[in-house]
Amino acid sequence: MENAKNNTMIQSLQVGMSIIDLIAIQENPLKFTEIQELTSITKSNLYKYLNTLTHLGLLERDKKNGTYSLGSKMIEYGMAAIGNQDIISKVTPYLQEISLHTSFSALFAVWTNDGPVIANIWSSNNGLNIGANIGTRLPIQSSSGKIFSVFNPPNLTKEWKDKELAVLTDKERTYLLNDEGLIEENFISFAKEPLVPYVSSLSTPIFNYNKELIGAITVVGFSQLISQDLNDDLSQYLLSMSNQVSKRFGYKRPV
Structure with a gap:
């Protein structure tokens, strides 16, 4: 891969971005040998990049x-670039309120082509390790993952x-497929230790005025303190x- 030399630019950064560009346009992930063949970068340098x-x-x-x-960083940047940042800024005050009210962690997840990620x-509670950070992709067994599995278009x-x-x-x-009916009926999902031991969660969907799912709000805490019961006060x-939150985006839940 040839890169035009320019004293006003950082060539190594150009090379790094060209690798990202190459992977981004592929339909499938690439192996080291495939990247090396497409870029002609020496193996030792490609490994470093x-x-x-x-x-x-x-x-x-x-x-x-x-x-x-x-x-995950590219996903995070992409969300900001396409406008999800505005959604996140509107939801964040509610995350703060939920966390302060419950003393648990509160997170907001959105959909990407690779599945739901934490936005x-x-x-x-700074001492709680929920096993995830901003940009983390969430599995279908997580309470957030279940929300997207049920309420997103197939x-x-x-x-x-x-x-x-x-x-x-x-x-x-x-178990997961049987659980979907209850989630669709009650608008809430539960997950027992989906990412790390002793940490469980519950999630609810956020819709817009078109009744489209725009995200999921999740409460995460120690398993013995997180209810798995629809009628619990936390739920x-x-x-x-x-x-x-959904009302703020113009959604009116059917009575």
Whole structure:
């Protein structure tokens, strides 16, 4: 890969961005050898570039098959660029209120082509490790993942959902699919320790005026303190707050 030399630019940065551009336009993740063949960058230099870009979160390496794809930081930047930042700014005060009221962590997740990711987190408990950060992709078994699986149009979620279900056991898959009816009926989902031990969550959907899902608000805390009951005070509080947020985006929940 040739890069025009320009004393007013940083050539190594140009090379790094050209690697990101290359991976971004591919239909599938690329292996090291494929990137090397397409760029003609020496193996030693390419290793350094890929290692740096992966460390920064701009690329992500699949440890199982060694392929590279865009990382969580690129998703975070993309969300800001396409306007999700405005949605996030409107939701953030509610995350703060929920966290202060419950003493748990509150997060907001949005949909991307690779599945749901965390767009913002607010925590009044700095000692709680929820096992995720802004930009983290969430699995279908998480309470947020269940919300997107149920309320997003099937054409958006089919590829992601098929991929997620494929790695589950028959028991896990059956439980998850049976749970979807209750989630659709009650507008709330629960997950017991989906990411890290001893940490559980509950989530509710956020809709806009077109009744389209724009995100999910999730409360995360220690398992013994997080209810898995629809009638619990915490569940009812989160449902009330999510209804307030949806109203701000013009949504009117059917009576």
